[in-house]
Amino acid sequence: MNRVPLQQPQNCGPWELKERLGTGGFGNVTRWQNKDTEEQIAIKQCRQELSDRNKERWCLEIQIMNRLDHVNVVAAREVPEGMQQLVATNDLPLMAMEYCQGGDLRKYLNILENCCGMREGSILILLRDISSALMYLHSNRIIHRDLKPENIVLQQGEKRLIHKIIDLGYAKELDQSSLCTSFVGTLQYLAPELIERQKYDVTVDYWSFGTLVFECITGFRPFLPTWQPVPWHNKVRLKQDDDIVVYESLAGEVCFSKHLPQPNNLNSLLLEKMESWLQLMLKWSPRKRGKEGNSFSQLELILQLKLVHVLNMMSAKILTYKVAEDETVASLQLRIEKDTNIPAANQELLLEAGLALEPQALATQCAIDYTEIDGRRTDLPLVFLFDCSSCSYEPQFAPRTLPENIRFVQTDPKHLLPYSNLRRTCGQAWHTIRSLKEDWQRLQQGQKAALMSLLRHNSSLSKQKNEMVSMYQRLTAKQEFFSTSLHVDMDKYQEQTSTGIASEKLLGVWREMEQTAISCSKAKVVELEEEMMKLQPDIVDVQRQPWRSGETLETLEGKAMELFRNLREKPREQRCPGDSQELVRLVLQAVQFYERKLKDFYTHLSKTAVCRRRVMELLPKVEGVVQEMVENEQVLMSLQERRQKELWNLLKVACSKVRSPVSGSPDGLRTSSSVPPLLTTGHSLQQLDESLVEESKAYESHLQSLMHNTMQESVGSMEMLREWVWLRGDQNFSSDLS
Incomplete structure (x- = not known):
């Protein structure tokens, strides 16, 4: 129907005539709006010159509409009071319907x-x-x-x-x-x-x-x-x-x-x-x-x-799969393997945001539900397929099959076509160029998905790198503290050997502890950190996206559309035969541009894949080093506890030596010849010379003081090693990679 502008305003109570929607087979249709409720209705008025049979059909249509109720059948409405007398030009009833804008x-x-x-x-x-x-x-x-x-x-x-x-x-x-x-x-x-x-x-x-x-x-x-x-x-x-x-x-x-x-x-x-x-x-x-x-x-x-559309980034082809309600992504991957020869284990299925589909998830999460979205949209969800085993993407361009009319005019662009054929061929030329542009846009979406996935993995790598560096600093500090305290103990031990308490076995154990502690701090942190730093400029480079050059296709599409529009809008008297030279030229330029840019695109996609592989190879290495340092930290703690026990055992032996009524030294200990025994068999304390008694008391007092100081130092060392408040990792000692 052609809409006709109003000559003058017309009202019927609260209803106002807005426009004439056009003329149908039986009569005229107008749009009315209620000024109070803003409700709109369409009023259909029957023409007077209808035959008796068609007048019967008119009344029949009104009867049918009044008894039907379905969302996809236009609904009847009540004719506003007084409108029949105001509008009708004959005795046939008006038809009121819902207005569809x-x-x-x-x-x-x-x-x-x-x-x-x-x-x-x-x-x-x-x-x-x-x-x-x-x-x-x-x-x-x-x-x-x-x-x-x-x-x-x-x-x-x-x-x-x-x-x-x-x-x-x-x-x-x-x-x-x-x-x-x-x-x-x-x-x-x-x-x-x-x-x-x-x-x-x-x-x-x-x-x-x-x-x-x-x-x-x-x-x-x-x-x-x-x-x-x-x-x-x-x-x-x-x-x-x-x-x-x-x-x-x-x-x-x-x-x-x-x-x-x-x-x-x-x-x-x-x-x-x-x-x-x-x-x-x-x-x-x-x-x-x-x-x-x-x-x-x-x-x-x-x-x-339930359809899932998978864009194979290796071949630039879309694969469409019907999926069941309970079908998993893993099951879908087996079907993809048959069509692409890419093993399921090597497939990575990405959404546009770069999120990977989990094999145990339902495949229907990627299906399109047209009851929920506007079917006119062009940005429909795609799943992008990548081969994780390959970092080299080669363009496998198979040109779209051109429409029959385009193939015909390519052979002879100067051939004159009747207007109707020329118009249809022009429309097909525009559609061909638009399809190439949309193919290019879908490839860009796939590249974006790959880049987002790369950045997501790189972010995880950055966090692990920070954790690795922080843990390495803590581990190094603990190792240095352990070694320093061990040296202090060894120095103190050497000083007290003059009092008569010594153990070569204990000294050897401490030296072994020192070597073990040194080995605990040897992690490949610096090498990994340098390798990650070398990777970052390459990741920044692929984000610059120099391959984004689809403007030429958009320009060619615009020219083809303008050509088509001008052809369609020609007055009837000017609709004469014409040739297809301009159409063929535009299509040829679009195809050549697409093929040329496809090579650059896949070169860039390969760089992205290489960066991703490097990130994925570094992730387990960093995880391994972090786990190794966790284990080394536990080793250091166990060494410290063992050293503390050895010190306590040494003190226990020293105490027993001082207070024991039996002369001689415990196993592994020796008494210096310059120091007389404190207690010997067969002698009583009363029989000793007073000077010897005084000397023994002084020695005992000195040893007890030494024991007290040693115990205080040991307890303090243990507490400091356990707490490490200043090395808990609250501080970030390395800037983020990204």
Whole structure:
């Protein structure tokens, strides 16, 4: 419908006339808005010159709408009080409906970007909505009979567009004159039995629905859309049951095909399933149409598919997989292995944010749910596949299969094409360049995922490096303290040997402890730190992304779009044949640019992979050194405890030597010859000379003082080694790598 500007404002109570939406088969449609509630409705008014039969159909449509209630069927509304008298020009009732602000599907299909078909998500949403509406109508014994893009309107829902069927209960009079004058357009969607005036059933809606879906996928109607009725009927009826398209090539040949033509926006898996479904819906015979396996049941299975799109970064190809609700990523990887020959153990599956998919996680987390997102979006989620065993990425560019029209004009760009063929070829040229641009953007997303993964691992490496350096400083300090305290003990020990207490065995053990402590501080920290510092400039370099140069493709796409727009907007009197030289030049430039830049891209991707491998190799090394230092720290603690025990044993022996009534030294100890024994067998203390008694008392007092001082030093040493408040790692002794 064409919208007509208002000549003058018009009101009916709180309702205000906003605009004339256009003229349909039966009458005019206007939009009204309630000034109080801002509710909007569409009012359809029947023309007075309708035949009696069509007036009956008009009343029938109002009756049908008033008893239907489905989200995908436009809802009836109450006609505002007084509007019948104000607006009506005859005795036929007005029809009030909900207003759908998105316009009709024809308007959406006419957008330049949809010249070669709608986006995959938009098609799936349309299939879900219209199939649901048709099943509802058929269950209520209603056949629409005039399903076409003009009779489907769009309304923006909370999360996505909602499609609604309008014009219920209406079919045009198919007399001879209407067949001749209006076939191109509406009658293209009518089932053959309606055109042939045969008996029909709900399968007429199957044909219309299949024709409509084909146009949404490809951008044009399936069966010779520009032909006149009689030759059209004679040619199309020759198609086989499984043929879903009959078209005239640029060479003038009429071709039949069982497959959806390129270009379109469906993935390979969905393309195959939609071809099978269309073969069911577009059978010429109504007895066979839609009957095998029930067309709506088959469509429901398609709509329930959980699809995961995997971009193989080794080949720049997208692989599409149907996944079950309980299928794990590990199971998906086995299927990927069969298609790519990349072992599952070497696969890394990344999301765009650089997060790796865990093998035990569900694969459906990556599936697209079109009930939750707007199907018109182009930035749909992808999973990026990398081969961890390889750091050398070579471009394996297999050029996209060019559309048939583009291949034809490449052979002779100066060949003059009729306007309609030239316009379609121009649209295909633009779509080809846009597809190359989007391929390039997807590769950039994969590179971004690889870079984000690299930075995430590098951040972990940086944290471990800081932990390693901090622990190394603590370990070194503990080792130095242990060695220093050990030397002090050894010096003190040497000093007291003159008192008569000595053990070569103990001295040897302490010297062994010293060597063990020195070996504990020998870790490859400096070497690892230097290796990590050398890695950082390379990581910074890959972040500069010198390969980002997709602007040329965007420029070429813009030029192709402008060429296409100018061609479409030509006045009818100027629509003459033309050549394709400019189209061919733009496509050729785009393909050459893509191939050339692909080499630079994979060189850069290889650098990223090399950096990632270096990081992944360093991580276990750093972890190993940290673990080794943890163990060495425990060794130092055990050495300190052992040394403390040896000191206590030494003191115990010294005490027993001083206080024992038995002369002689314990095993391993000797008494200096210059020091007389404190207690000897067969002598009593009373028999000793007074001077000897005084000397012994002085010696005992000196030894007790020495024991006390030694015990204090030992306890203090042990406490300091255990606490190390100043070396607990609270301070960061190394700057972050990044």
